[in-house]
Amino acid sequence: MSDTAQGDGTVGKALDVLDQVAGFGRPVRFSELLDASPYPKATLYRLLQTLTKQGMVSFDPDRSAYSLGVRLVRLAHRAWRQSSLAPLARPQVDALSRTLGETVHLAQMDNAQVLYVDKRNAAKPIEMYSQAGKVGPAYCTGVGKAMLAWMPAEEQERIISQQSFHGFTPTTLTTAEDLRAELAECVRRGFAFDNEEHEPGIICIAFPILSGAGRVMGGLSITSTTTRHSLQSLQTMVPTIRTAVDRIAEDVENWRFPDEIKERA
Amino acid sequence: MSDTAQGDGTVGKALDVLDQVAGFGRPVRFSELLDASPYPKATLYRLLQTLTKQGMVSFDPDRSAYSLGVRLVRLAHRAWRQSSLAPLARPQVDALSRTLGETVHLAQMDNAQVLYVDKRNAAKPIEMYSQAGKVGPAYCTGVGKAMLAWMPAEEQERIISQQSFHGFTPTTLTTAEDLRAELAECVRRGFAFDNEEHEPGIICIAFPILSGAGRVMGGLSITSTTTRHSLQSLQTMVPTIRTAVDRIAEDVENWRFPDEIKERA
DNA sequence: ACTACTAGTTCCAAATAATGAAACTTAGTT
DNA sequence: AACTAAGTTTCATTATTTGGAACTAGTAGT
Numbered sequence: 001m002s003d004t005a006q007g008d009g010t011v012g013k014a015l016d017v018l019d020q021v022a023g024f025g026r027p028v029r030f031s032e033l034l035d036a037s038p039y040p041k042a043t044l045y046r047l048l049q050t051l052t053k054q055g056m057v058s059f060d061p062d063r064s065a066y067s068l069g070v071r072l073v074r075l076a077h078r079a080w081r082q083s084s085l086a087p088l089a090r091p092q093v094d095a096l097s098r099t100l101g102e103t104v105h106l107a108q109m110d111n112a113q114v115l116y117v118d119k120r121n122a123a124k125p126i127e128m129y130s131q132a133g134k135v136g137p138a139y140c141t142g143v144g145k146a147m148l149a150w151m152p153a154e155e156q157e158r159i160i161s162q163q164s165f166h167g168f169t170p171t172t173l174t175t176a177e178d179l180r181a182e183l184a185e186c187v188r189r190g191f192a193f194d195n196e197e198h199e200p201g202i203i204c205i206a207f208p209i210l211s212g213a214g215r216v217m218g219g220l221s222i223t224s225t226t227t228r229h230s231l232q233s234l235q236t237m238v239p240t241i242r243t244a245v246d247r248i249a250e251d252v253e254n255w256r257f258p259d260e261i262k263e264r265a
Numbered sequence: 266m267s268d269t270a271q272g273d274g275t276v277g278k279a280l281d282v283l284d285q286v287a288g289f290g291r292p293v294r295f296s297e298l299l300d301a302s303p304y305p306k307a308t309l310y311r312l313l314q315t316l317t318k319q320g321m322v323s324f325d326p327d328r329s330a331y332s333l334g335v336r337l338v339r340l341a342h343r344a345w346r347q348s349s350l351a352p353l354a355r356p357q358v359d360a361l362s363r364t365l366g367e368t369v370h371l372a373q374m375d376n377a378q379v380l381y382v383d384k385r386n387a388a389k390p391i392e393m394y395s396q397a398g399k400v401g402p403a404y405c406t407g408v409g410k411a412m413l414a415w416m417p418a419e420e421q422e423r424i425i426s427q428q429s430f431h432g433f434t435p436t437t438l439t440t441a442e443d444l445r446a447e448l449a450e451c452v453r454r455g456f457a458f459d460n461e462e463h464e465p466g467i468i469c470i471a472f473p474i475l476s477g478a479g480r481v482m483g484g485l486s487i488t489s490t491t492t493r494h495s496l497q498s499l500q501t502m503v504p505t506i507r508t509a510v511d512r513i514a515e516d517v518e519n520w521r522f523p524d525e526i527k528e529r530a
Numbered sequence: 531a532c533t534a535c536t537a538g539t540t541c542c543a544a545a546t547a548a549t550g551a552a553a554c555t556t557a558g559t560t
Numbered sequence: 561a562a563c564t565a566a567g568t569t570t571c572a573t574t575a576t577t578t579g580g581a582a583c584t585a586g587t588a589g590t
Binding site: 050078213 | 274275277288320326332342345374380476477
Binding site for chain 4: 010040
């Protein structure tokens with residue numbers, strides 16, 4: 001299920017193991033990892049040793065169990081601030097959620113999945129770490145389809161080939177052909193919908209965030225429920241959203257290399 | 266400055282490079298990395314290729330610059346939820362900040378530094394992603410000293426030997442001997458102070474969070490300013506804080522292996 | 531106390547992957 | 561066109577990783 005495209009020598013294997021530890025979602029014993037691992041005992045053992053020495057996983061001697069290490073949290077702090085769209089898009093995301101009063105998602109592609117890098121819920125203040133970082137399928141979410149639709153054909157196909165096409169709801173697109181047709185429609189329309197394709201009662205309207213060169217940087221969606229809105233009524237928000245998305249794209253484009261980012265403990 | 270104890274073969278080097286990319290705090294060119302790297306051009310190049318293919322760094326072809334990748338954010342999300350104290354301690358941290366009306370820091374050791382994994386400011390609602398993940402020195406912060414003081418001598422010395430002992434303020438402890446004396450005092454007293462040792466006007470009182478077996482799991486501090494409090498007056502909070510810290514330790518101890526952690530997109 | 535088992539750790543010769551100097555390819559200048 | 565700097569590939573050499581098996585420590589059964 002969680003098979004990353006390993007194969008980059010030792011580093012790939014180590015990261016593979018790291019993902020495995022992450023996958024358990026709890027401290028995990030050596031033997032549990034071994035059972036689920038393609039690597040022989042000695043190899044897995046040393047990979048874990050290395051990762052532990054590097055602080056990427058931590059070993060709890062009391063319980064003799066491995067879990068993800070704190071170095072990851074530190075790295076992610078930087079990652080979030082620097083590489084992702086989130087800090088740049090934040091003002092616009094804030095503004096949108098306030099203006100529209102609906103949930104805003106900001107996402108980027110992570111391999112063949114959608115990774116949510118920010119989420120704003122108008123109603124209650126959000127808790128970042130517990131919301132951002134989640135992943136979702138690309139073929140049945142608004143942001144997923146928005147990003148896919150504007151990708152180069154080659155990459156699009158690569159990702160489509162990795163989708164599970166599980167039928168979450170009656171409206172979920174369950175074949176590559178259906179998805180391709182829908183993506184073409186999205187491009188024609190200028191944005192994507194999620195017509196309860198992932199969860200019943202949940203609909204959304206989503207836009208790609210494109211660089212000046214036309215590359216897909218991420219996606220932004222406004223999510224609502226069928227009780228409050230229809231796909232039709234969501235469309236009234238299009239001008240507002242488009243303005244925000246364009247603004248984000250512009251900010252990303254202009255960011256380049258700022259003089260410095262202060263970093264103090 | 267940011268030299269991790271590399272030396273674990275290829276994986277260590279790759280993670281070293283990852284740290285370097287993180288260190289720049291912005292998208293960075295190959296040649297910039299090369300200048301700051303101990304590795305030869307071809308080696309660095311391939312390490313970056315591998316990391317990129319693995320999603321740990323992302324390469325922006327428009328600007329030909331590397332930045333931290335989204336896979337890191339995903340991993341960190343899990344790391345924070347699973348391995349760190351933060352989610353377990355959260356209720357107590359919340360309660361403390363509400364009750365005392367002061368800033369609460371929750372930290373763990375990351376190698377020889379203090380890593381803040383949660384921060385609650387009574388005044389303004391939290392900004393998790395931008396606050397947690399920060400690092401600070403161990404020798405001149407309350408949480409740092411609290412954690413150091415209760416560590417086994419051997420590990421304590423290892424960490425002490427890695428401190429910079431930079432004199433931030435007039436009260437900063439600038440020698441290993443002074444620090445050792447202070448740590449002994451902390452153990453006698455049962456908690457640690459920060460007497461404006463890191464920033465002028467900022468004081469705090471800090472406790473270690475210990476496992477049943479006596480291992481240091483983390484540290485918790487209440488931070489205030491000299492205008493509002495003295496070290497003396499902070500001590501009135503000791504019973505409240507100790508109760509909370511004991512409760513956190515208990516929660517950690519009881520956690521072990523919960524049935525399941527739900528994870529849904 | 532003895533034996534059998536399981537979990538975790540270490541060994542070492544063989545297999546594999548990483549290395550880095552240098553050559554090469556682009557992209558950008560004068 | 562000639563020059564330069566930045567990035568990429570090659571390939572023989574070198575160093576690390578590999579994994580079967582042997583070993584150790586801890587636990588349970590008789």
